[in-house]
Amino acid sequence: MAKSPEMKLAVFGRAGVGKSALVVRFLTRRFIWEYDPTLESTYRHQATIDDEVVTMEILDTAGQEDTQQKESHMRWGDGFVIVYDITDRGSFDEVAPLRGLLEEVKKPKNVPLVLVGNKADLDHARQVGTEEGERLAAEMACAFYECSACADEGGMVAEAFHELCRELRRRKVVQGKARRRSSTTHVKQAINKMLTKISS
Numbered sequence: 001m002a003k004s005p006e007m008k009l010a011v012f013g014r015a016g017v018g019k020s021a022l023v024v025r026f027l028t029r030r031f032i033w034e035y036d037p038t039l040e041s042t043y044r045h046q047a048t049i050d051d052e053v054v055t056m057e058i059l060d061t062a063g064q065e066d067t068q069q070k071e072s073h074m075r076w077g078d079g080f081v082i083v084y085d086i087t088d089r090g091s092f093d094e095v096a097p098l099r100g101l102l103e104e105v106k107k108p109k110n111v112p113l114v115l116v117g118n119k120a121d122l123d124h125a126r127q128v129g130t131e132e133g134e135r136l137a138a139e140m141a142c143a144f145y146e147c148s149a150c151a152d153e154g155g156m157v158a159e160a161f162h163e164l165c166r167e168l169r170r171r172k173v174v175q176g177k178a179r180r181r182s183s184t185t186h187v188k189q190a191i192n193k194m195l196t197k198i199s200s
């Protein structure tokens with residue numbers, strides 16, 4: 001049987017935006033009100049996405065980690081969930097610098113990621129408009145979801161993680177094609193070289 005693809009996903013965002021709550025919601029479909037502030041935790045999870053089994057390693061990072069720790073986690077990951085809290089403008093302002101660091105650490109640029117505005121159940125305390133999230137996601141060329149880890153009736157949390165896996169899969173297909181194309185070109189070049197040698 002073919003081995004299921006493995007994807008390393010890291011979740012970033014300011015302390016308290018709900019990273020752990022989102023990861024736990026995704027893994028268990030439950031919401032737990034209080035967590036110890038995360039040092040960092042990694043989880044393994046399997047899911048069937050569009051008829052393909054995918055194995056995910058999910059890293060729930062600590063909101064308070066320093067730049068060196070962030071960079072090391074960014075190097076580890078294949079795809080990223082950047083989370084802000086719709087009731088915390090400051091957490092939204094931290095998204096662009098986080099994305100900037102990601103682009104610096106990961107080369108080539110255009111890193112696979114999804115943007116999540118969490119705590120959508122707290123609309124009365126909203127500080128960041130939905131259109132602002134949409135605009136930022138468009139600038140970063142990534143998918144955008146407003147979610148609530150606490151009240152996830154629409155299954156948006158899983159959708160955000162699944163979309164990131166789909167994006168990683170799409171890129172793998174494109175990279176595979178590019179690799180095949182480049183090896184075909186190499187073979188053609190070698191044959192041409194041989195023929196030139198024979199005829200000279």
Ligand SMILES: Nc1nc2c(ncn2[C@@H]2O[C@H](COP(=O)(O)OP(=O)(O)OP(=O)(O)O)[C@@H](O)[C@H]2O)c(=O)[nH]1
Pocket residue numbers: 013014015016017018019020021022032033034035036037038039061062063064118119120121122147148149150151
């Ligand atoms: N109302 C509401 N509260 C939420 C939601 N998600 C998380 N919370 C609350 O927000 C607080 C912080 O949640 P955490 O999941 O610990 O946040 P975190 O981003 O992992 O925080 P650090 O581990 O410190 O980086 C907790 O009190 C959660 O109960 C949500 O969707 N709605």
